[in-house]
Amino acid sequence: MVSETLEQVGQEAQRYPYTLLLMRHAQAESVGAEGDRSRPLSLLGRQQASRMGRALTQERLIPDRIACSGALRTRQTLERMLPDFGDGPSVDYRESLYSSGLQAVWDELGQTKADEHRLLILTHEPTVSAGAQLLADTESAESSLLQLDLGMSPASIALFASSEPIAAWTPHSARLLALFGPRDC
Structure with a gap:
C-alpha cells in the first residue's frame, strides 16, 4: 500500500x-458465538495484529492514547499489539466505536488532550475508510485517497499528521501520509 518504505x-x-x-x-472469523460483536480474530488476524504492533514500535509510532471499539475482534487486535507498546499508552474501550460509526471517531478526536501527540483509533470498516x-x-x-474508495483491508492503518493539536482537526485538515498494512511490514 505504501509507495515508500515504512521506515x-x-x-x-x-x-x-x-x-x-x-x-x-x-482479520476476524466470519461468525461469532453471540453474533457480529463477538467475532474473534482468525489465526491470520492474530499474526497480522502482532506484526502491526512490532512495526509501529520499530518506526517509533507508539500512541500516547488508544481508543478501541468494544467488539471482541478489535479488543483482540489491541491485545496482540499492546505488549510491543510497553507501559506508554492509555487505553479507552468505547462501545461507540462499534455502534456509532463516524461520529464516534470525531468524538475521539475532540476529546484528545493537547499533550496527547499520537492517537490510535482502532475500529471497523466502513468507518475507518470514511473517516480517513x-x-x-x-x-x-x-x-x-483512491485506495480508500475500495475500503481498508484488515489490520491496515491510515496515518495522518498535522501541526495542529488533534482536538482542533476539522474535515480535510490533516495530511494523509500513508496507508499501510501487514504486508508492508
Missing part, C-alpha cells in the same frame, strides 16, 4: 507534532 513513512511522521493512526481491526477520506487534506496523495 520512510515513520521518519516523515516524526516531523509532525501530532499524528493519528486510524486502524481497522485484524473525511480527514484527508488536499495535499494528501491521490493514490491513497
